[in-house]
Amino acid sequence: MEKHTNRFPISHVLGFIFSLILTFGAAFIALKTNLSFKVIMWIIGTLAVLQAGIQLFMFMHLREGEDGKTNVINIIYGVFMTVVIVVGSIWVMSAGHATH
């Protein structure tokens, strides 16, 4: 942590600006556009995932400390498992004539 004290916290500032842009962007799309409900949900959902990524990497010190590498591997593993189980199940259950 020592080396961070004397340096301009560039990643924190960038993270803060990105967070503001993503938050106001989401609010703008939800409140000020005439897109359909479905499209709005997709857009703000995507923005939320991006926001979470920025928070993890720029503010929550994901890669720092002795467990930094482990944390990144765990997050990737968790995301992979979630995608396989949730997205995989929905896809398999809803594709084809099984559901029609």
Add this chain to the structure above:
Amino acid sequence: MGIKWNEFFITGDPLILGSQIAIVLTMVGIVAGVTYLKKWKWLWSEWITTVDHKRIGIMYIISGVLMFFRGGMDGLLMKAQTSRPEMEFLDAQHYNEIFTTHGVIMILFMAMPMLIGIMNVVVPLQIGARDVAFPQLNALSFWLFFGGAMLFNISFVIGGSPDAGWTSYFPLAGKEFSPGIGNNYYAVALQIAGIGTLLSGINFVVTILKMRTKGMTLMKMPMFTWTSFIASVIIIAAFPIFTVALALMTFDRLYGAHFFTLSGGGLDMLWANLFWLWGHPEVYILVLPAFGIYSEIISTFSRKTLFGYKSMVLSILIIAFLSMVVWVHHFYTMGSGPAVNSIFSITTMAIAVPTGIKIFNWLFTMRKGRIKMTNAMLWSLAFVPCFIIGGVTGVMLGMGAADYQYHNTLFLVAHFHYTIIPGVVFAVFAALYYWWPKMFGFTLNEKIGRWHFWLFVIGFNATFMPMFFLGLDGAVRRSYTYSVESGFAPLFLVSAIGSVILALGFFAFCYNIYWSIRHADRNITGDPWNARTLEWATASPVQPYNFAKLPEVDGLDPFWKMKKNNEGLTIKDSDIEEIHMPSNSGLPFFMGVVFGVAGFFLVFEWHIAAAIAAIGIIAGLIYRSFDYDEGYHIPVDEIKETESKWRNVEGEVHNYVK
């Protein structure tokens, strides 16, 4: 609670009546025998309360052998029933129950504990550790597994066995089509055993990541440790899915929920989906440690370092990844459409690539090696061609379009027996011959072992090879009989005769254990095979603390290097320090019992009784939270005495390497 006592005990079938009498007599015999030999205290303090990873491993293996007997009897009964057309040995219901319990027991209560038992014995020794990361949790894993296994096993005499196949597909497994309590056993017993397995997985991941001895980086770990590590990671990934699926099944069956029943807006196919999301990784949990076992044995008995270590590691990582994305190939015919089936065909066939890499690595390890034909090596050699037959037919089945032809036939049954028996059972036998001296201090008899090997391998091929052709001719699986006109009779008869030879092989194995306990030479060294990894650098059988001084490692095959350079084989008195050990505990056994009792009540849907029994589970958890036992220390003098006993034996380790 409305207990129907006439439905409680299964009556009216002479086979089951015979089993009931046999069970009662066996239990009376065990109690009488232990009392007569005054072994109760020994049994309690040395085994039931133990937290020693080697003893827990041995208990896993004993349970596995017993369950192999049980599952094998199921198999023989099925083969007897189908040996001739229109046999009336078993009725349809009994046949359904038998193939269901055969599948569940062989996978979850035979293969899993055998491999977890071998992992328990070997992994801490291979990484130069004194125990697993959480010794008491390890004991809890075993007793939960054992509680679940016993609960499942009593089903055929009390209340009726599950009868919807080991996959228990809905809607058949639901309350509407299986109103008896048989399938409750499936939901509850597997849940309890599954908790034990999940805890084992966590324990081994932490052990392998945190407890390696000085100098052993990840890429210097022995191959069996690597495969056990990856198998544990897959356990953590896959078992929670099964936990959730079983919980939903329990809600459906016991509390009238509709997760898997169409009537209430549920989706029956979701069960198949969740089951195989766990079930496919499960078969890789089984086969990966087995691959590790073969790697160790082939390397040891070829007198060579394992060929292509890095590609071996890479291929198990790829197998682990692919194992999570192939589950749909178990139900192509469900009709998920061409896109889904095509993608899953491709991922399925892709698994053949890393597996092929491993096969070639084993062959190249043997190339120009000085091969020694021990029993462990014979099993490893037999594995290669048998497993390739299983693997190639797997690629045939993996093609979505072609699978419509093979689906639900005996071709499939032959395929998975050709993968699981060479891939797990051969490996377990090889591992038992190989590590037996490490566990018990004597080797199994090689000559009786040859009988075991040849009878088993010939019997295995004679049993399952005909099933490929029966399947291609259209014989369906899980069918309790067939007509004379079908023309299946000759091949079914060959298969039945094969199963008898297979059983003789298993009995040769049991006889070998009996013979070796009575007559085998106890005067062996710590390293009877001239092996290469750290587990052989200590005594046989291993002392409770494993290593008087933790070894240091700077490459693969550390023990081989120690022997070659003649360093680190002796120990100076000044190097010996007190060793901190965990205390024994009766709590894991208690938890196994209350989980079993609570589960039993839940099976019979006696909810109040189950809730009262569950208080015992909570009490155990609370007791454990306030358990401040810090363990004990083994004094230096005792260690010196133990070490001097085995280190001065004639023909000691460093005399081997020329």
